[in-house]
Amino acid sequence: MRFEGSNTYVATPDLMLAVNAAITLQRPLLIKGEPGTGKTMLAEEVANALGAPLLQWHIKSTTKAQQGLYEYDAVSRLRDSQLGGKDGERVRDIANYIVKGVLWQALEADKPTVILIDEIDKADIEFPNDLLRELDRMEFYVYETQQLVKAKHRPIVFITSNNEKELPDAFLRRCFFHYIKFPDSETMQKIVDVHFPGLKKALLKEALEVFFELREVPGLKKKPSTSELLDWLKLLLAEEIPPEALRSKDRKVAVPPLHGALLKNEQDVHLFERLVFMAKHNR
């Protein structure tokens, strides 16, 4: 199994190498990067390309490691036992009240699966440590039913992080790591081509120039990212804005139309407008 990129996702050679290393050596791949550079998309695309089912586990601050394995639904067992009736048999077997988590589903699947553990840094600081053995050996023990769950096929694990918490060393040592850097203009062109195949060359060229210039503006709190560029292009197309409107020849600087799609922060918009104003008057 090898991942070679897909026609909806542009992967740089270094990213491809990291993904293939993770697939071949069956170790988790930890992915970091600026928001909007396609960390979550990657798992979906790899799953698609390999034809493997994708199991997603989105982490919140309250998520416990145990929830990825299984949960014992004591409340419904209690309810069943108090109501009695024809469910009487069901109550006797504790296995009826074990709810399988994402990892369990992946381990017992008949073919290799792709697991996405999304935004692992949102969880409690102990969360990665609680999953060490499970991710390493791909097996765990169910205490309620005295049962050992073992992987039929080792799943391919993708983990994304936004750097909100440091991950423990022991956990990091077991992963491959890749930092998705912000695409250069060449890669960006490929990405846009993939998403908008019919886009006029002139519009794309002007738009990319404006976009990268905007990223260069110092002091922006949130730099526009790939996903924002794609949104903006979608808007430009929908509004049928001609390429010339992005940059008028006589004035070097202008506020690009629909810039609200690129700058999401009120202060950033303000700063940007001030800079444009200054540039116009200093000429």
Add this chain to the structure above:
Amino acid sequence: MLIDFFLHLKAAKLPVSTREFLMLLEALRERLAGHSLDDFYFLSRACLVKDESNYDKFDRAFGAYFNGVTEIPGLEAEIPEEWLRQLMKKHLTPEEKAKLEKLGWDKLMEQFKERLKEQKGRHQGGSKWIGTGGSSPFGHGGYHPEGIRIGGDSAGNRTAVKVWENREYRNLDDSVELGTRNIKVALRRLRRFAREGAAEELDLDGTIHDTAQNAGWLDIKMRPERHNKVKVLLFLDIGGSMDDHIKLCEEMFSAAKSEFKHLEYFYFHNCIYDYVWRDNRRRHAERFPLHDVMHKYGDDYKLILVGDATMSPYEVLHPGGSVEYMNEEAGAAWLQRLLDKYPRAVWLNPEPERLWDYRQSIQIINNIFGGRMFPLTLEGLERAMRQLNK
């Protein structure tokens, strides 16, 4: 050969482990890298480096080991711009400042346009390109007698020695969210959750457990609500020599404000004397005598002072040493009084630790604090939080 490579990385202070090295060898045996050095670079990086802040260190070590490899792919765009930002504040000597030619206004604008055209990436230091911290007339955070500022804060080359006039200091803005995340993580070490007060919250797990024990008879368990018990008293130095560190302090302050339920803050200037204030714009009208502050907040508060402690030693040691007014008692006496009242106290200093030895006032204050002065870096914050928790 590769063992040498591994030891070389280790010697370059990269946190690599044997386990990761074995992983790399395994990957090589699977022929993942092919025969190109580029592939080997990417593969070894994915195996051995687990933090993008170490990418640069790895690139340098890799380049040094494979001698002759001058260009490492992706190097120029690898480091996110924030890391470079204000990384290097160049302090020029007076001679250097004099040497900088004063360009005329028209010439300046012309050069600016040209360089905007020429320059492709972000630039730091140096004396030609537009960027931060350099001595080119363009960009910000640098020094040039007659320059254009492009965004950013004003340059930090202070020349005033003493502050006599009434100045309008900037209030520390606590809305800055950028970069505060990791400070929050460090501050979180201080949090101590405790359950106290009346039982008012349903303990679901306890209820289920006890109900099961009770053979199905519902047995409801309650427990007191959990809240953060830590109380923090924060004093921030503001104005004067602290202008250089305002951004750092803003981040620290905005992180602290959302992390603790009991956070009381006050401002002071250079050293603490008999009064402090809450609002910088009304500081001369609205003062809080330090005695009142100490009476109001009990000794279960943890004391954090933030300041560069850079001043003339007189300001600490002698009555009347304050740069702003005639203080009857020396700053050292007030500091000692604070420390006697609050046994758990630290001083956070935004100046780099290696400079501390060269500034007499820093040493004096560090002595008063019994060595409990820590640099305002993530690592220093963590040490400080550990100290406060002792």
